Amino acid sequence: xxYFIPERRKRKxxxxxxxxxxxxxxxxxxxxxxNQKTVPxxxxxxxxxxxxNWLENNPDAWPAxxxxxxxxxxRRIYRRTDxxxxxxxxxxxxxxxxxLLKQLTASSSGNPSSMxxxxxxxxxxxxxxxxxxxxxxxAAVLDVLLTDAFISYAQDxxxxxxxxxxxxxxxxxxxRDKHITPVNATxxxxxxxxxxxxxxxxxxxxxxxxxxxxxHSGREYFRGYNRGSKTxxxxxxxxxxxxxxxxxxxxxxxYGTSHSARYSTRSYPRPYSANRSYPRVMxxxxxxxxxxxxxxxxxxxxxxVEENTPFGNDAQALREQLARYRNMAAxxxxxxxxxxxxxxxxxxxxxxxxxxxxxTVYGDYYGFGDDINSKKFDxxxxxxxxxxxxxxxxxxxxxxxxxxxxxxxxxxSARARIIETNIRRREKLPANLGNRFIQVNIxxxxxxxxxxxxxxxxxxxxxxxxxxxxxxxxxxxxxVVFNPTWTVPRSIxxxxxxxxxxxxxxxxxxxxxxVVNGSGEYLPLNSQNxxxxxxxxxxxxxxGGEQNILGRxxxxxxxxxxxxxxxTRAKSLFSLTDRDYSHGCxxxxxxxxxxEVLLQGEPGDWSRYxxxxxxxxxxxxxxxxxxxVKVYLTYWxxxxxxxxxxxxxxxxxxxxxxxxxxx
Numbered sequence: 001x002x003y004f005i006p007e008r009r010k011r012k013x014x015x016x017x018x019x020x021x022x023x024x025x026x027x028x029x030x031x032x033x034x035n036q037k038t039v040p041x042x043x044x045x046x047x048x049x050x051x052x053n054w055l056e057n058n059p060d061a062w063p064a065x066x067x068x069x070x071x072x073x074x075r076r077i078y079r080r081t082d083x084x085x086x087x088x089x090x091x092x093x094x095x096x097x098x099x100l101l102k103q104l105t106a107s108s109s110g111n112p113s114s115m116x117x118x119x120x121x122x123x124x125x126x127x128x129x130x131x132x133x134x135x136x137x138x139a140a141v142l143d144v145l146l147t148d149a150f151i152s153y154a155q156d157x158x159x160x161x162x163x164x165x166x167x168x169x170x171x172x173x174x175x176r177d178k179h180i181t182p183v184n185a186t187x188x189x190x191x192x193x194x195x196x197x198x199x200x201x202x203x204x205x206x207x208x209x210x211x212x213x214x215x216h217s218g219r220e221y222f223r224g225y226n227r228g229s230k231t232x233x234x235x236x237x238x239x240x241x242x243x244x245x246x247x248x249x250x251x252x253x254x255y256g257t258s259h260s261a262r263y264s265t266r267s268y269p270r271p272y273s274a275n276r277s278y279p280r281v282m283x284x285x286x287x288x289x290x291x292x293x294x295x296x297x298x299x300x301x302x303x304x305v306e307e308n309t310p311f312g313n314d315a316q317a318l319r320e321q322l323a324r325y326r327n328m329a330a331x332x333x334x335x336x337x338x339x340x341x342x343x344x345x346x347x348x349x350x351x352x353x354x355x356x357x358x359x360t361v362y363g364d365y366y367g368f369g370d371d372i373n374s375k376k377f378d379x380x381x382x383x384x385x386x387x388x389x390x391x392x393x394x395x396x397x398x399x400x401x402x403x404x405x406x407x408x409x410x411x412x413s414a415r416a417r418i419i420e421t422n423i424r425r426r427e428k429l430p431a432n433l434g435n436r437f438i439q440v441n442i443x444x445x446x447x448x449x450x451x452x453x454x455x456x457x458x459x460x461x462x463x464x465x466x467x468x469x470x471x472x473x474x475x476x477x478x479x480v481v482f483n484p485t486w487t488v489p490r491s492i493x494x495x496x497x498x499x500x501x502x503x504x505x506x507x508x509x510x511x512x513x514x515v516v517n518g519s520g521e522y523l524p525l526n527s528q529n530x531x532x533x534x535x536x537x538x539x540x541x542x543x544g545g546e547q548n549i550l551g552r553x554x555x556x557x558x559x560x561x562x563x564x565x566x567x568t569r570a571k572s573l574f575s576l577t578d579r580d581y582s583h584g585c586x587x588x589x590x591x592x593x594x595x596e597v598l599l600q601g602e603p604g605d606w607s608r609y610x611x612x613x614x615x616x617x618x619x620x621x622x623x624x625x626x627x628x629v630k631v632y633l634t635y636w637x638x639x640x641x642x643x644x645x646x647x648x649x650x651x652x653x654x655x656x657x658x659x660x661x662x663x
Contacts, residue, residue, distance in 0.1 A: 050140045051083040064141045065345060065382060066124045067396055070151040072307055077147055087146045088139060100150055101125060107153065120149045155302045299552070299615075300571060304593040304608065309455045310642025311448065313439075315426040317640035322419045329412035333361050336409045343400040347377040355400060358408060359384045364391075393444060393649050395577055406663060407648070414660050415638075418648065421656050422638040429474070429632060437630035438477070438594075440565075440586055442470050443637050443649040445579040447565075447588065449597055455642070457597055460574045462587035469653050470584050473633040475557045480595050482614040482621040483544035484554035487516075489562060492583060493540055498533065501525050501540075512543035512618075545618035552615035553591040555598075557631045565631075567591040580652055586633070598629060637661065 054062050055075045068074055077086070087097035104120045117123060128142055328334055337358060340351045352375050359365035360372065365384035382398040389396045392407045400408075433439070433450070440447045442463045449457040464470040488497050501508045505525040514522040515529040516539040523529045523538070532538040542548050551567020561584065568587040573579055588594060592611050599606035602623065614621050637649045637656055651661045 046136050047085055047140045048083045050137055051078055060387060063379060065398060066121045066145060068148050069119060070148050073151050074144060074148050085143045087143050097146055104149055104153060119152050121145045301590045301592050304596050307455050307458060311450045311453050311455050312642030313639050315423055318419055318423045318426060321640055321646050322416055325412045325416040325419060328361060334412050337405055343377055345377055345382045345398060348375050350375060352377050356381055359388060364388045391645055391647050410660050414658060417658060418638045418656055418661060422636055434630045439632045439634060442635050443652050449594060457593055459589040462573050462579045462582050464582050464584040465580050466653060468583040470586060470633060471561050472635050473559045475559050475631045477555055477598060477625050477629045477631055478558050479556040480623045481554040483552060483618055484550045485544050485620060486542040486548055486550050488540045497540060498530060501530055511547045512545055514541055516541045543618060544620045553595055602626060
């Protein structure tokens with residue numbers, strides 16, 4: 001009879017059931033305890049080749065959609081740590097990594113397309129940690145981007161872009177919210193600050209280190225990080241302007257008086273051998289708080305880090321590229337991209353085949369096997385689009401939209417004409433530009449400071465509008481002026497300044513504008529003095545200081561067009577792709593860093609701290625340059641960089657005579 005017949009079940013012994021149940025419980029317990037004791041070990045030797053390939057041998061093979069924004073600093077960090085993963089404990093994210101992710105999320109704008117979120121790779125982290133399975137290569141990519149995001153965050157925090165606010169009447173900063181982990185400058189460099197007992201110290205100038213303190217059983221695994229966690233409420237952490245005009249954190253908890261305060265940190269031992277020395281990745285500068293000046297930098301320039309990349313840009317390289325583009329045009333392989341929708345990663349469309357063929361001809365795409373005929377917009381094609389966009393001064397988002405399509409559809413024969421024009425421009429300059437010089441490329445919106453054919457400092461610049469074109473000039477740096485005054489040119493005085501002064505003289509005086517008579521005396525902006533200025537009898541000048549239109553630093557370069565290199569108050573323009581907004585002068589993104597490198601070797605103390613002192617208040621200081629530093633304001637719409645890559649830029653002033661390259 002069946003075991004489940006009630007009459008028979010009463011007579012059946014339950015001992016077999018008890019035995020089987022005990023056996024199952026024992027087996028489950030054994031499997032559970034074995035799993036608890038067994039920790040998978042991440043094979044570092046399997047990860048190291050990826051890091052070496054991406055950071056050293058072949059940067060173009062970088063597989064992630066997000067670029068590395070600080071490649072030089074990232075490369076130096078992994079060199080010092082022998083290309084180890086820095087943010088993982090075996091296959092799980094370390095506590096420091098989770099702290100950093102929470103802090104980056106708290107500091108974000110909440111808009112995945114914003115520059116802050118893009119700079120911190122928050123969209124990538126969100127997609128990867130939520131959807132991607134565990135893979136060695138993905139762990140290596142995530143580790144590199146975490147390092148890159150930390151460097152960006154460290155720079156931003158040190159520059160007062162993010163200013164944690166402090167509670168009053170507290171002699172020392174006490175971290176009340178353990179999920180906020182600011183970055184502080186220590187004797188070794190940058191360091192993340194946290195009260196958590198198992199958080200690693202980041203020592204020796206971004207010398208990232210991992211430790212094994214605390215209980216690891218609660219650590220979240222690779223896919224376990226949750227940006228929607230209750231511990232991080234994005235709406236609680238945002239930046240706003242206080243009554244003093246300073247940018248602060250607004251949240252339920254309060255912090256120290258400024259980010260420059262000496263945070264209380266734990267000191268962790270190094271996980272490396274004491275016999276092995278690691279040089280600092282980034283130089284350590286004295287902060288203003290260290291000197292007791294009470295001054296806090298708010299310009300957002302950051303510390304000077306030597307780039308040391310090859311300059312290139314010679315005529316011979318252009319001639320070689322000219323031959324290449326002529327052959328490209330003669331081969332008949334190039335075809336324009338047909339009209340169609342915008343394309344990005346994951347798209348499937350017939351135009352993807354045309355796109356892949358075009359980028360193969362240009363040399364941006366490296367295909368394998370049958371990929372060349374695939375209609376799918378895959379990761380390799382995305383990387384090729386990003387390479388093309390970087391070479392053409394476009395936003396490197398990997399999206400083939402209107403602007404990218406326009407640049408792609410400039411034919412090789414038209415490109416050859418552009419290269420010919422730029423060869424002639426380059427040949428007008430000396431073959432040897434000098435051992436030490438500044439080059440501003442007007443269509444590229446870029447300045448390079450070069451020593452011994454190596455770029456030591458580069459930055460974005462703003463150049464003149466089409467109606468106020470920045471001229472091509474070969475000159476030198478004559479003076480560096482801190483807190484410069486600005487004598488208003490006649491054209492700007494009549495068309496812009498005088499109408500504003502007549503309408504609101506008090507407001508213009510608050511901005512530092514004064515009428516100047518023949519004796520150099522400052523006069524008020526009354527109707528009589530303004531009338532004399534309009535007639536040409538008096539000048540108008542803006543005093544030095546925070547409101548000055550030239551900013552805090554001006555670099556005088558002798559020329560007949562009254563063109564300067566100078567600071568600016570309009571910092572937001574540097575984040576734009578097209579930056580032709582000035583009246584002809586060149587506005588600098590990092591004038592303090594340029595002053596620092598130019599004044600090296602000049603008599604006196606020209607440290608960064610000294611420069612910060614001179615760029616406060618309204619006293620004007622002039623420094624005459626004793627060393628000859630050449631300045632070349634160039635108009636290059638095509639050039640070859642030091643790594644052999646061909647670059648093109650739009651003809652913003654219409655000097656090339658080619659309508660296809662004017663947008």
